Amino acid sequence: xxxxxxxxxxxxxxxxxxxxxxxxxxxxxxxxxxxxxxxxxxxxxxxxxxxxxxxxxxxxxxxxxxxxxxxxxxxxxxxxxxxxxxxxxxxxxxxxxxxxxxxxxxxxxxxxxxxxxxxxxxxxxxxxxxxxxxxxxxxxxxxxxxxxxxxxxxxxxxxxxxxxxxxxxxxxxxxxxxxxxxxxxxxxxxxxxxxxxxxxxxxxxxxxxxxxxxxxxxxxxxxxxxxxxxxxxxxxxxxxxxxxxxxxxxxxxxxxxxxxxx
Numbered sequence: 001x002x003x004x005x006x007x008x009x010x011x012x013x014x015x016x017x018x019x020x021x022x023x024x025x026x027x028x029x030x031x032x033x034x035x036x037x038x039x040x041x042x043x044x045x046x047x048x049x050x051x052x053x054x055x056x057x058x059x060x061x062x063x064x065x066x067x068x069x070x071x072x073x074x075x076x077x078x079x080x081x082x083x084x085x086x087x088x089x090x091x092x093x094x095x096x097x098x099x100x101x102x103x104x105x106x107x108x109x110x111x112x113x114x115x116x117x118x119x120x121x122x123x124x125x126x127x128x129x130x131x132x133x134x135x136x137x138x139x140x141x142x143x144x145x146x147x148x149x150x151x152x153x154x155x156x157x158x159x160x161x162x163x164x165x166x167x168x169x170x171x172x173x174x175x176x177x178x179x180x181x182x183x184x185x186x187x188x189x190x191x192x193x194x195x196x197x198x199x200x201x202x203x204x205x206x207x208x209x210x211x212x213x214x215x216x217x218x219x220x221x222x223x224x225x226x227x228x229x230x231x232x233x234x235x236x237x238x239x240x241x242x243x244x245x246x247x248x249x250x251x252x253x254x255x256x257x258x259x260x261x262x
Contacts, residue, residue, distance in 0.1 A: 007034030007095040007119060010088045012081050013062065014101035015043035015050045018124060018142060023056040025145030026123060030098050033121060037094055040065050040084065042077045078105050085109055089116055096120065099136070102128045110135035122220070126181055139221040141181050181226040188227070189241055191215065193261050196242070200260065205245060208232060208257040233257055 039062045043050045067080040096119035110120045122136035133139040199206040215222050229235040246255040
């Protein structure tokens, strides 16, 4: 589903608005989209509320940027991040940005970076407001990264080695966690159905890879993991409204997957 490119990414983290527990999952997710050239995190490090970040910064080679709070109720961290983002943009050393925050104040920044031709990936908690999500090319909820990391650790403890990346979707049922960010409802089915119709050829079939990218343009926070599925194919197969056709490519273990409305 993802277009994995070797992009040079600037990762800017708002320590005041995201939990430090998901750092490992965040960095692993960012690596799917490119190489973090800049890794900076912003906070008033004199405050005890951000003390939990200090250990994970060293483990992930993230550079802390000190920003004092000059007055009560004002977030000077936002201004520091925005200024640095524009400096990095004009340096010409990156191809994209990853803004890690649940604060919708970064909506205009994300929009400006995309206007400059940058790929913008947002990461934040479920509480993030729609304007910031819509301003990004893709938005990833931190809650699903935390669950994925915990599930992986549980599997290792029990000696299990499950293939969470099975494109054939043969293990859809056991990969669904008990709790998910979103539920499969009429709104999701409508989004999938209309997108398939928009992309389908005269025979009604649409290529799955194109479908995933097309949906992201409509809804940047779309991710099959939000619904408990590791891959798009498993999500599609779980819904009885669609047909799936896996076509041989002539290469071992590689198939082109097409989907169609029933």
